[in-house]
Amino acid sequence: MYPALAVGASLRASAEPPLDLHLVGTHTGLERRLFEESGLPAHYLMARPMPARKGLKWLVNAGYLSGAVVQAHGLVRRLRPHAVVGTGGYASVPVLRAASSRGVPTHIHEMDAYAGRANRMLAARASSVSVGFEPALAQLGRPDGQVTGNPLREGFGAPDPGSARERFGLDPVRPLILVFGGSRGALAINEAMVPASEALIRDHGAQVLLITGRDHLGHCKGLATRLTSDCRRHLHLIEYVAEGMPDLMAAAQLAITRSGAATVSELAAARLPAILIPYPYAMADHQRANASVLEAAGAAAVVDQEEAVRPGFLEGLAGSLLKEKSRLQAMGEAAYRCARLDAADRIAQIVLELASRSRAEE
Structure with a gap:
């Protein structure tokens, strides 16, 4: 809509x-x-x-x-x-x-x-x-x-990343990994990212904002109790973002998300590098077709859900990208060249x- x-x-x-x-x-x-x-x-x-x-x-x-x-x-x-x-x-x-x-x-x-x-x-x-x-x-x-x-959506022409950091209580220095799976969330991504956040926060100095979807917030909070208190402080769990998504995407250094058409277009407009995990049951596998647009441009890494949920995979891939700031910047510029x-x-x-x-x- x-x-x-x-x-x-x-x-x-x-x-x-x-x-x-x-x-x-x-x-x-x-x-x-x-x-x-x-x-x-x-x-x-x-x-x-x-x-x-x-x-x-x-x-x-x-x-x-x-x-x-x-x-x-x-x-x-x-x-x-x-x-x-x-x-x-x-x-x-x-x-x-x-x-x-x-x-x-x-x-x-x-x-x-x-x-x-x-x-x-x-x-x-x-x-x-x-x-x-x-x-x-x-x-x-x-x-x-x-x-x-x-x-x-309104706001991608002139985003305000500072307002997103203030609104969501984000650290102004730590790199932000933004994770989301559409308006309803993505349970498989949620369950993989909560434990993956520990290594990203501890070893790479990152912070993670996970938009869980309305049905999964309680479950994710339960998973987060297994993390250390320091990791929990830098893992932000939110059920849904109704407004301010352009600002939040502008504040992030990396996204981990599905590849619906609107998401792919917004990532491009936000210059946001991404790890894309196409929904495996989408009609005619259309999310993979969407993801291939950014992948071909050099703006995203595309991984199957089966691979993404393997223990250690997402923190390994995201961590390697965070280490290569020049690569992240190049991916962001490649994404923006796809923007309309x-x-x-x-x-x-x-x-x-x-x-x-x-x-x-x-």
Whole structure:
């Protein structure tokens, strides 16, 4: 949702006269909270993701999807939009199909290097297409699409690392290793990094900030009780960071994380070297495709989860990188060469042109 909201912010900032902008999504907790915080009118569909294999869950979710299709047609008929934008995900399919069936211009943005199922379904009928990473264009069958990069959360243009150090109680001198696994956290990474932190703190003078995810904070605190008191002082366990992530990434010297599309794009914008551990069960292994973008640029080390969780592995790899400051700096610069800080503005301009033509034809 962060990229969709970033495009929305660019649309509001660049449109003259002001736009009537609406958000459409599902009732999931994080999505609904972000929509409510945006202050924009929001509409919620009953859509649920369709499993790859047919079965009882497939039948149940197909019923919800049918209801979402009816909702989407009613929404498009009532709002009469001049353009509809989709950023992937199952909720976008009924809305964009409803819009296309009524002659409303549509734009889709694919964030991953390997295009997702929803956007592959929508690409042929979309009025225009943009992607975060070039390989996705071929998968979408849209060589006319634009490689814009992925929209970023507000704050990556001018981060304030000092505010992050103060807010999270970080040592101003010790190098910071930032560990996270998305909004829900990553249990495998958490369980590997808590014990790995001891050697990194003791032997390399580092500090570790581990964003555990809301479901894993208590478990990680329990694991941390086995560490020495000095190590616990420099291991910061936080369940979730709602705001200030650009500042936190700017304060870090190294990240250990998954490789979702937004994460990879934000690492590049933050000039942050990374050890990437792709989620092994991601659809079509798309996280590995994302990670390969930074790996090929020399900005990240990519390791399988099975290898990453072996005792001693992460502290060994992270420790060796911390010792080579010139290599870390080179990785950070390589990451930044992959960054597209103007992605949201570029997508907004494409959408505004679609909407302007649509309005002129009324």
